[in-house]
Every structure is written in structure tokens, then in C-alpha cells.
Amino acid sequence: MRSAPGLTGPTWIMARRQTAGRGRRGRAWADPPGNFAATLLLHPQGGPAEAARYSFVAALAVHDAVRALCGPHPILALKWPNDVLLNGGKLSGILLEGVGSGSSIQALAIGIGINLLTVPDTLSVEPDALHPVSLQGETGLTVTPDEMLPALATAFADWQARMKDGGFDPIRRAWLARAARLGDTITARTGATRTTGRFEGIDDSGALILTGPRGRQVIPAADIFFTGA
Structure with a gap:
């Protein structure tokens, strides 16, 4: 957010190591070495309601980036409002934070964490929450943060362009097609x-x-x- 005023376009910032990560509602977000932690900084049009839709864009981007790197075999699903699941466990979390005044958002930070290599200590997981899983642990495939970043950025740009051209409806339909427990x-x-x-x-x-x-x-x-x- 300190960098936002000097950035004129979308900017990805990837952390090699994150020691004070946080999730929704101020919860701690553990980030063991080898996992992916990055933030996309945007200057979106519109207010909070429009900005919130980027959570669905980000989830679709994570889904497609994993598929692009790992093929069709991983069983992926999207959990409302901001998680990506692999084989029923939590692979990725997404957090949106915005700054602005009134009904306008001047800067939007989209933080994305993906368990590529390891999972956090299960003692830090909230009771009744889904258990965390890692990409390597579930598939045996090793993906580095440097490989994930361009795949994720490409997928996000694609879904962002679809929302710009068609509004939220194509994003909504695509998200529902991948939704976990729809109808349950x-x-x-x-x-x-x-x-x-x-x-x-x-x-x-x-x-x-x-x-x-x-x-x-x-x-x-x-x-x-x-x-x-």
C-alpha cells in the first residue's frame, strides 16, 4: 500500500519469505518456506462492491494456473468466498484489502497464498475448518514460486479481461462451474x-x-x- 501512489499499472509483488502473514478477519496466515505468497496491486474502477468481485477472478486464476502447470489430474474446486481446494483440502487462500475514501477504492491489494510445498502447522487451523494440503503432498509434483507467478499473472489477466468485456456474469458462471458443494x-x-x-x-x-x-x-x-x- 505504501508503494501504491507511485505505481501506474497492475503490479505483482512476490515474497520470498513472509513472516507476518494474515488471513481474513485478522487471522494468522502461516507461510512455510517453499510456498507461494504474492500480492497484486490494482487501481480498480468503482467502489467496494466492484472491488469485491476480484476475489472470484483471483480464485479462477489460481485454479487455472495450477491446471496449466500440473495438467488436468489434480481435483480442484473453489470454496466461497475465497479458497481454492485440492482433493477436498485447502490449497490456497485469497485476501482483498482496499484503501479509499467514501465509495471510491483508490488501491486494491489482492493477496494470494498457495501451499506449493508444505502445509502450515495444523494446530493453527481453526476448529471445523478444512485441513490444509500442499500441491506436492497431494500430487507429487514440485512447482516453485518462480514458476507459479507467471502462470498466475497470465491467468488473472485473462479473467480480468473477461470481466472487463462481459461484466461479472461470465465470472459468476465460471466460478459456479468449479464451486465446491454446490447443491449440498x-x-x-x-x-x-x-x-x-x-x-x-x-x-x-x-x-x-x-x-x-x-x-x-x-x-x-x-x-x-x-x-x-
Whole structure:
């Protein structure tokens, strides 16, 4: 963010070693050596609602970058709102942070972590959360951060161009085609509030749609837990 005023275009910043990483809601993000940690800095058009859509662009980019480097065999899926899964475990997390005033976003940082080589200590994983997995541990394939960065940047630029040309709808449809547990019963937790229902999809803003005992509910932000996972 300190670099943002001097940058005129999209800029990727990759960390060789990250010692104070953080995830959503200020949680610690462990980053063992050999894994991927990078941030894309953008100057987006629009406000927070438009900026939030980049979470889906980033997830699609991670999905496609892994496929480009590893082929079609890894079983990948996207977990709302910002995780990429491999064989049912958490491979990657995405965090968006913006700065601006009023309804305008002047700079948007899209942080992406990918467990390429190892997984963090499972003691740091929140209870009921999906277990972390690594690309090498699940597939036997070794991908370095230097190999991941250009593949990810290329995939992100492609999906960003699709959103620029077609709006959020093509991103939404592509994300849903890769969504984990679509049609299953899941639980959304926001603070002390838990909502369980059938995962019907996401709306035009990217909010989660659940259908449960209280009918159809639209949830803009929450942590998701899979029933019976």
C-alpha cells in the first residue's frame, strides 16, 4: 500500500519469505518456506462492491494456473468466498484489502497464498475448518514460486479481461462451474450467527445464496463450513 501512489499499472509483488502473514478477519496466515505468497496491486474502477468481485477472478486464476502447470489430474474446486481446494483440502487462500475514501477504492491489494510445498502447522487451523494440503503432498509434483507467478499473472489477466468485456456474469458462471458443494447443505457463520441451508449459488454481487428452513437467504459475508466434512 505504501508503494501504491507511485505505481501506474497492475503490479505483482512476490515474497520470498513472509513472516507476518494474515488471513481474513485478522487471522494468522502461516507461510512455510517453499510456498507461494504474492500480492497484486490494482487501481480498480468503482467502489467496494466492484472491488469485491476480484476475489472470484483471483480464485479462477489460481485454479487455472495450477491446471496449466500440473495438467488436468489434480481435483480442484473453489470454496466461497475465497479458497481454492485440492482433493477436498485447502490449497490456497485469497485476501482483498482496499484503501479509499467514501465509495471510491483508490488501491486494491489482492493477496494470494498457495501451499506449493508444505502445509502450515495444523494446530493453527481453526476448529471445523478444512485441513490444509500442499500441491506436492497431494500430487507429487514440485512447482516453485518462480514458476507459479507467471502462470498466475497470465491467468488473472485473462479473467480480468473477461470481466472487463462481459461484466461479472461470465465470472459468476465460471466460478459456479468449479464451486465446491454446490447443491449440498452447508453452514455459513457470521460472528455468533450460524445459517444452514442448501448452497444454491451466488448472486450478481457475489453474495452466497442459501435455502433453508427460513427460505431463501442472501449472505454477503461469512465463513463457510461443510456439513459432514
